[in-house]
Amino acid sequence: MIFDWLSWALLAAGGFFVLVGGIGVLRMPDVYTRMHAASVTETLGTMLILLALMLHAGWDLATFKLFAILVFLLFTAPVSSYALANAALLGGLKPKLQVEDVTKEGKRP
Amino acid sequence: MMSVIGLMTLTLLAIAAIATVMASNLFISSMWFGIFSLLMASNFFILDAADVALTEAAVGAGVSTVLFMGALALTGDKEVKNKLNWLAVVVLGVLAFALFIATFDQPRLGDPNAPVHMHVAPWYLEQTPNLINIPNVVTAILASFRGYDTLGEVLVIFTAGIGVLSVLGFKPKHRPVTSGEAFGEKVRGVQHHAILRVVGKLVIPVLMLFALVVQFHGKYTPGGGFSAGALFAAAVMLYGILEGADRSSKAMPQLAMLRLAAFGATLYAGVGLVCMLLGGAFLDYNVLWPDPLIGQYVGILLVEFGVGLTVTTVLIMIFNAIANRPTY
DSSP, X not given: OHHHHHHHHHHHHHHHHHHHHHHHHHHOSSHHHHHHHHHHIIIIXXXXXXXXXXXXXXXXXXXXXXXXXXXXXXXXXXXXXXXHHHXXXXXXXXXXXXXXXXXXXXXXX | OHHHHHHHHHHHHHHHHHHHHHOSBHHHHHHHHHHHHHHHHHHHHHTTOHHHHHHHIIIIIIIHHHXXXXXXXXXXXXXXXXXXXXXXXXXXXXXXHHHHHHGGGSOOTTOTTSHHHHTTHHHHHHHHHHHTOOSOHHHHIIIIITHXXXXXXXXXXXXXXXXXXXXXXXXXSSSOOBOHHHHHHHHOXXXXXXXXXHHHHHHHXXXXXXXXXXXXXXXXXXXXXXXXXXXXXXXXXXXXXXXXXXXXXXXXXXXXXXXXXXXXXXXXXXXHHHHHHTTSOTTOGGGGSSSHHHHHHHHHHHHHHHHHHHHHHHHHHHHHHHHTOOBO
């Protein structure tokens, strides 16, 4: 019973983070910030959802398989992010930085 | 609920297909193709075809994307724009319309009276426990009931490997040649990326172990020679990408791969011939053992091993041939 509620709460939280990541990918200005938003989906979102499924499955072979997937994702997701960012940088994409364009009066435009 | 998810993946499939065609950069196009394959695999899984999903994910999304990348490195990644051929447009339009009309005659998804479910499928489902006695009916059908078809597939894969080798082995005369191995020694994959190498090397043994599970546990759970071969070849390709293709071809020499591929196909056909010598029909595993059920078990094990061996070695052979192709 308590596991059931906990599992649903984790699922909802995971879904929330996936949604936030999706909105972030659409709204962020350049590749690097978009990857930052997507990484929320692939680490926090997926982890919470997998934990919820593990609680839901109980003490079972499925739990072990989900745990294996979790460990695999923890290893590979950051690495693929790194590879993507590195490839983007080598490909000549500059991160979009805010240029402080200060006028004479000391105010921002 | 499942049909909603199925509709979603089908819609995404259509989007991915259009994006694949529209992308003028072939590199992007092949990436879209990988996404298409992954979506297709999840769609197969929704339809409860786990064996096909596993193979599609391993071959479509994994191996063929790597092979496309290798081929693009040899040619170029820009599409050459041709003039629009109106005849082709008309033919395609008519064909698409005919297929669209034909879908109205299709039985509904999951209809028990659909022709597929009325023909031999019920017989397979009923007789597999009696005649072969392994839990995974798909493996029973592939390796035993329809063993002739699978033998044909293995021979097709072997022929494809030989074809690719002979095309890539073509050398123009009177031109300076940098051999692929010499080039590989200079470039050495992504060896300068420590993170990729360390984590990639952690993944390789796990991938190989999983391939072995899929190969030898295929009688109980989804899997079998085809998906296991693709997974094993993917592990070797990962090694080649991480450490340079010259090392992967040193670890898995082309000649040995060619011989093993031929051995796999011969093993399959040889099991069939042994069955004939023991007084049965071609690929009739019942005669392999005094107890026909154990005979079927042994036959399927040997045949699946032959399939796995041929698929693995042919894929590794193609990868090595593409990645180590000499440049002119």
